[in-house]
Amino acid sequence: MKVALQVTCVNDAMFPDTGKAVVRLLRRLGVDVDFPAAQTCCGQPMVNTGYLDEAVPVVRAFVDAFAGYDAIVTPSGSCAGSARHQHAIVAERSGDPALAKAVEQTAPRTYELTEFLVDVLGVTDVGAYFPHRVTYHPTCHSLRMLGVGDRPRQLLEQVRGIQLVDLPMATECCGFGGTFALKNADTSVAMGADKARHVRDTGAEVLVAGDNSCLMHIGGMLSRQRAGVRVMHLAEVLAATEASEGDSDGPAVDARAESFEGDAR
Amino acid sequence: MSGTFVGMPAFPTAARAALGDTQLRRNLAHATHTIRDKRARVVAEVEDWEELRIAGAAVKEAALRDLATHLETLEASLVRAGATVHWARDAEEACAIVASVTRAHGADEVVKVKSMATQEIGLNEALEAEGIAAWETDLAELIVQLGEDLPSHILVPAIHRNRAEIREIFRRRMGAVGRPAPEALTDEPAVLAGAAREHLREKFLRARVAVSGANFAVADTGTLVVVESEGNGRMCLTLPEVLISVVGIEKVVATWDELDPLLRLLPRSSTGERMNPYTSTWSGLTPGDGPQEVHVVLLDNGRTRALADEVGRQALRCIRCSACLNVCPVYERVGGHAYGSVYPGPIGAILNPLLNGVSDEQTASLPYASSLCGACFEVCPVRIDIPSVLVDQRAAVIDSHRGDRVPKQEALAMKAAAWTFADARRLRWAERASGLAGRVLGRFSRTTLPGGRTAAGRLPGPAAGWTGARDLPAPPRESFRQWWDRTDGGRDGGRQGDGS
Numbered sequence: 001m002k003v004a005l006q007v008t009c010v011n012d013a014m015f016p017d018t019g020k021a022v023v024r025l026l027r028r029l030g031v032d033v034d035f036p037a038a039q040t041c042c043g044q045p046m047v048n049t050g051y052l053d054e055a056v057p058v059v060r061a062f063v064d065a066f067a068g069y070d071a072i073v074t075p076s077g078s079c080a081g082s083a084r085h086q087h088a089i090v091a092e093r094s095g096d097p098a099l100a101k102a103v104e105q106t107a108p109r110t111y112e113l114t115e116f117l118v119d120v121l122g123v124t125d126v127g128a129y130f131p132h133r134v135t136y137h138p139t140c141h142s143l144r145m146l147g148v149g150d151r152p153r154q155l156l157e158q159v160r161g162i163q164l165v166d167l168p169m170a171t172e173c174c175g176f177g178g179t180f181a182l183k184n185a186d187t188s189v190a191m192g193a194d195k196a197r198h199v200r201d202t203g204a205e206v207l208v209a210g211d212n213s214c215l216m217h218i219g220g221m222l223s224r225q226r227a228g229v230r231v232m233h234l235a236e237v238l239a240a241t242e243a244s245e246g247d248s249d250g251p252a253v254d255a256r257a258e259s260f261e262g263d264a265r
Numbered sequence: 266m267s268g269t270f271v272g273m274p275a276f277p278t279a280a281r282a283a284l285g286d287t288q289l290r291r292n293l294a295h296a297t298h299t300i301r302d303k304r305a306r307v308v309a310e311v312e313d314w315e316e317l318r319i320a321g322a323a324v325k326e327a328a329l330r331d332l333a334t335h336l337e338t339l340e341a342s343l344v345r346a347g348a349t350v351h352w353a354r355d356a357e358e359a360c361a362i363v364a365s366v367t368r369a370h371g372a373d374e375v376v377k378v379k380s381m382a383t384q385e386i387g388l389n390e391a392l393e394a395e396g397i398a399a400w401e402t403d404l405a406e407l408i409v410q411l412g413e414d415l416p417s418h419i420l421v422p423a424i425h426r427n428r429a430e431i432r433e434i435f436r437r438r439m440g441a442v443g444r445p446a447p448e449a450l451t452d453e454p455a456v457l458a459g460a461a462r463e464h465l466r467e468k469f470l471r472a473r474v475a476v477s478g479a480n481f482a483v484a485d486t487g488t489l490v491v492v493e494s495e496g497n498g499r500m501c502l503t504l505p506e507v508l509i510s511v512v513g514i515e516k517v518v519a520t521w522d523e524l525d526p527l528l529r530l531l532p533r534s535s536t537g538e539r540m541n542p543y544t545s546t547w548s549g550l551t552p553g554d555g556p557q558e559v560h561v562v563l564l565d566n567g568r569t570r571a572l573a574d575e576v577g578r579q580a581l582r583c584i585r586c587s588a589c590l591n592v593c594p595v596y597e598r599v600g601g602h603a604y605g606s607v608y609p610g611p612i613g614a615i616l617n618p619l620l621n622g623v624s625d626e627q628t629a630s631l632p633y634a635s636s637l638c639g640a641c642f643e644v645c646p647v648r649i650d651i652p653s654v655l656v657d658q659r660a661a662v663i664d665s666h667r668g669d670r671v672p673k674q675e676a677l678a679m680k681a682a683a684w685t686f687a688d689a690r691r692l693r694w695a696e697r698a699s700g701l702a703g704r705v706l707g708r709f710s711r712t713t714l715p716g717g718r719t720a721a722g723r724l725p726g727p728a729a730g731w732t733g734a735r736d737l738p739a740p741p742r743e744s745f746r747q748w749w750d751r752t753d754g755g756r757d758g759g760r761q762g763d764g765s
Contacts, residue, residue: 013695019749050656050658051676143639144640185734187599223735
């Protein structure tokens with residue numbers, strides 16, 4: 001099976017550790033994952049803001065980059081949703097039957113990470129170790145557009161050392177919503193404030209989700225509040241092992257002194 | 266004596282003001298969660314709910330597919346049953362018809378059944394201009410009318426008010442338009458309802474003309490259907506001599522059989538009841554029983570415009586249950602007034618632009634009044650894919666500006682992003698620049714995210730919208746693709762360089 005990582009533009013440019021975690025995790029599970037260098041973005045920022053014409057070349061870049069792969073794995077419910085539900089709309093708008101045909105190939109082969117792990121690889125215990133108090137926020141597009149259901153939970157429950165606590169009002173939107181976060185910043189922040197409050201109520205140290213853009217929003221609020229809660233992509237939790245704990249974005253014990261010096265500068 | 270949505274600012278501005286109203290926030294959160302939970306409980310009781318939704322959607326879709334035929338059948342059935350049928354292209358025509366029928370009977374007042382169509386056309390204001398008083402008889406509509414307020418919800422238009430505020434409105438305003446509220450008025454719901462009942466009874470017994478809408482119109486029998494909870498509708502539909510019903514053309518279904526799924530879907534979706542207390546049906550007039558003159562105004566007012574929209578036409582399936590409002594995280598926080606229309610919430614955010622077009626700034630802001638979380642689609646009893654229509658209407662907004670001589674900043678940014686994303690080599694250059702920015706920010710920023718990564722503090726310009734309330738991680742020094750290239754996909758010393 002030829003497997004490609006669609007890292008997503010947000011992870012590529014802002015959260016490379018998530019991409020690295022997916023690579024580590026999939027290799028550990030015996031998948032020889034490839035990173036097609038021609039990939040860029042799924043086009044969702046344009047589509048969801050109404051710029052359909054502008055999305056056409058972006059979707060074209062997507063189908064060109066991922067042509068020929070059996071599975072396209074992405075650590076984002078939102079981007080998987082875009083590929084599966086919106087690319088056909090963009091292709092129709094382009095009036096190019098070749099693009100529509102190409103989308104028919106890539107759309108059904110695009111999997112959100114937890115779908116790929118549970119449905120395609122058939123694993124729920126990925127050999128992870130993460131000794132922290134964690135709460136999980138199911139992002140809207142993974143929950144309602146893709147219907148990933150309890151797959152993320154099945155995976156988290158198998159993580160050794162984890163203390164998983166329920167997030168109150170978990171299925172409510174965090175208020176990110178792409179350009180909504182900027183165009184309707186006040187409403188977005190009001191929604192985020194409630195989500196952050198629910199996260200804090202859990203007493204969790206780490207908030208985990210399957211979409212870094214939602215986490216950038218909730219995490220940005222928690223950080224501004226100095227809430228003492230960090231956010232982490234699900235892939236990074238699943239990639240963590242006894243040997244690697246602390247390698248990624250988390251606060252490794254010996255890194256603490258260093259960051260303390262940095263703050264005192 | 267009511268407010269007006271005319272001149273409302275665009276959604277983001279109206280929402281900002283609403284978000285600052287703490288009483289409103291509290292009232293809305295309480296009310297929407299109460300109805301939401303109630304709905305969830307009674308929907309869970311129905312084993313074949315999904316099949317029922319599919320059936321409901323199919324019934325409405327079939328009616329819309331053959332709308333002209335069904336409307337002609339409806340007209341013929343109504344005329345046969347003794348009703349007078351009027352066709353109204355727009356709000357102005359519809360209001361003029363109602364005013365002229367009322368005037369023909371020498372009446373200077375009408376009693377009203379709660380109706381979205383008459384609110385949509387601004388009937389009360391139009392009648393007031395003609396010297397005709399229109400009395401709302403639905404309890405919540407009465408509260409809104411007495412408070413010279415605007416409705417903020419399709420089903421419970423006074424959802425933004427709590428009982429203490431309602432007591433105050435009744436105490437201050439009832440006396441000016443009829444029987445005053447009793448001296449000993451408390452904020453107990455039963456006491457408040459009692460005061461409204463006494464106040465309204467005079468008007469029911471006096472009025473000679475009633476105005477209603479209709480939830481459904483059955484073409485082959487010429488039957489109109491009103492679904493309600495309070496019984497005030499039944500009073501209006503049976504006591505006066507003359508009944509005028511303003512009915513959107515999308516309300517038609519072919520036969521009584523089609524009502525079956527709709528009447529099962531509506532109460533559970535709207536009030537969270539297994540069955541609504543009152544379902545009134547009437548077919549034209551019955552000699553010696555009820556109104557002896559029956560008028561039906563079939564209203565277009567943008568509906569044929571919506572019908573012509575390939576993606577958006579599904580919005581005409583809407584049965585006005587308001588389940589989408591109650592689950593919407595945006596509506597829950599800003600309330601109905603911010604949408605600047607009698608149709609607020611997710612359905613309003615698509616219905617208004619579909620009915621009216623997107624040429625004015627306020628309507629054009631509505632499709633963006635959503636985080637696209639999809640909760641509305643999940644609860645819609647007739648499966649309107651609201652998120653997809655929202656995105657499609659956003660495209661309509663953007664397309665309407667494609668000819669602008671000076672493009673908006675956002676359009677330029679999107680074009681630049683699309684150009685960058687069209688070719689991975691360009692993205693690589695952009696990421697080098699962002700990595701450089703990350704180094705600079707990393708050096709000068711004094712903020713760290715929980716977990717240790719450097720964050721940008723408050724930034725100026727367009728970024729202020731984000732950083733006003735949210736920290737933003739500084740870009741990493743190395744993008745994922747740079748890491749992949751440098752380390753051969755992590756096979757070669759890939760553990761180093763977390764990029765923060």
